[in-house]
Amino acid sequence: MMDLDPVLMSRLLTTITLVFHIIFATLGVGVPLMISIAEFIGIKKKDPHYIMLARRWARGFVIPVAIGVVTGTAIGLQLSLLWPEFMQAGGHVISLPLFMEVFAFFFEAIFLGIYMYTWDRFKNQMMHWWLSLPIIIGGALSAFFITTVNAFMNTPEGFKMGSDGFEAINPLETMFNPATPTKVFHVLASAYLTVAAILAAIAAFGLLRKKTKTYHKKALKLTVTLTFIFAIFTAIAGDLSAKFLAEYQPEKLAAAEWHFETEKNADLILFGWLNEDNEPEGVIRFPGLLSFLAFNDFNGEVIGLEEFPEEERPPLWIHYMFDLMVVIGFFLLGISFLYLLLSKLKRWNENNKWMLWMLVLSGPLAMLAIEFGWIYAEEGRQPWILRGYMTVEDAATTSPYVGWMFVLFLLLYIGLGVFGAVVLRKVFKNNPVEEELEKKYPTIEKGDQS
């Protein structure tokens, strides 16, 4: 354990922390918006089903929030513990967005506490609803600020390189670097998409189990509609991201598409494998589509990997990450569209078993797509930690104890994950929606079992 390379172990430890954290970070950004929408509809339509929906989502939300907070604290500290030289140099530049992120998080934390503990404290229901807005804004701002940090690591700008490291820093230029707009758009859209898909999966599962039908049907209709809307936004964001990559980080796009030679009218390829000569085989090929994806022009010239020295190329397996992310994105778009289409056509039952199972599947798939997307984005800038300026090898800690810390944190995350899931299940199992509705709104229960 002790003689393992600290660089490798630092990378692995950062990876498990982030892979675990983004599950909860995504929920943290997306769930408040969904709660707020449901509560708003409930108040405006005077429909207790939607208010109950908001209440139950909010109740379940506390557990992911808690895990998100503690793992977020972990990654915040690990940045300095595992990458001290990176923070020493980069701290001059990225501390501003990090600092703002903490403020946004502070704001969100305060109002989350208030929102959660004031459900019945105001006479005017809208008062309580207003409290949800700072949570949504705080969550979105956190995502924005932290994404600018990541964007900076991909396309560092807004400073000069002097003998002592960074000089002449322009904090705003570093934050609003070329990668920022597409990254932020893509992160936010996909977070909302994923949460909508997960909540839809829960509702679909409830219907399959023949639970309170009206409640779950309303939940499903709402969440699938939101899934569809955010899937469109995510697709647009993905397209813009690809165009950004083609211009600013061509090696990342090229590695994702196994695109070795610079050429016009480049093909987009899905899946397959590489043979001994590094030629793609068994792939699904879309002629000219990569050029179109990169430049909106089938004859655009896409830069290939051969233009980069071998030691500066990202690993080629990120091709699969990219493909899986894209395929899942289109699956979500398709399935939610199909559901909405069926619900418009009177002859068909949109809540048929097949449809419901597909929707159940779409929740976990969406979260997987988030993971694949981040792994692609992060591995795609290897070997750099600051693209063009500092490699990960130069940035990692020299402490010999990283291996042990890796084991400790792995155990922690396994424990948190298992325990969190158990408690979450208990929360809803011990308090089924039928009973809660009946207790709170005795009048609507008759006729709800239809």
Place this chain on the structure above:
Amino acid sequence: MSYEIIGITVLWLFLYGYLIVASVDFGAGFYAYYAKVTKKDHIINQLISRYLSPVWEVTNVFFVFFFVGIVGFFPDSAYYYGTALLVPGSIAIILLAIRGSFYAFENYGSKKSNLYMFLYGATGLLIPASLSIALTLSEGGFIFEENGKVSLDYFALFTSPYSWSVVFLAIVSVLFISASFLTFYAARANDLEALKLVRKYALFWATPTIIAALTTFIALGQHNERHYQNMFDYWWMFGLSVGFFMIAMWLIYEGKRYGLAFISVMLQFFFAFFGYGVSHFPYILDPYITVYENATHESTGIALIIVFIAGLFLLVPSLILLMRLFLFDADYVKGKK
């Protein structure tokens, strides 16, 4: 005032804020466990959880704020502390993670299991102990840089009387601050039974707190002569600290004005903490990092301060709202809402 000084002052203020709010939280964890063991949990646990549920996340942010801020204003601290603190820092994160998440888990009514209450209580004492190591290290003599490699001398750390007295001081202060807050809160809630219990805790932990402060002072004198001498230049701050301590004790002993008593405790720690901080000047890590030489570039420093001021405009009203709803709303405190 230069931006470095503003920076370190702001950070020190936030660390002080964390010291107070986290002490209330950590101490409450210990008391909750202790009450369970002594079969008095029905008396105070309701009180504790009513206060802590809405604010634990906010407590955590004070801490995040501090460590993000120090790396921002003084990036070299990431280099030295980051490498040296890998093990104690990671352990602190894990303890915080266990505590924070189990706290939310417990909210959802799994029966208060003994194991959970034990973890809750134990982390409440271990976290302050592990976090206070960073303060110990700042005095120098434990972190070394040779050939571009930073290392922590664990043997020196574990055998130093100074480091142990800091740990001891951290733990007893947590228990003292927490008990005096809970006394105020119980009085506010008109919960006489709980008040009797937590008032006793406050009176009990006062003595070890003042003794620990003295021993730490003496141990520091042996460890870092320069810092020790500087402290005498600010003797009046420590004098004020002791004065407020006596006011607090008198009020709690007499059983009146618990709110004022808690404010006195806050002022006691405020003066002690700032007296300690200002005499530490100009070093952040003796002798490697100083406030002047290792601060970030001016443009970043000024941007950070602007953001800080803008952030306060957002935070202060929100915090006041939070306190009005949960801390100073008599009906909520009494459990009617």
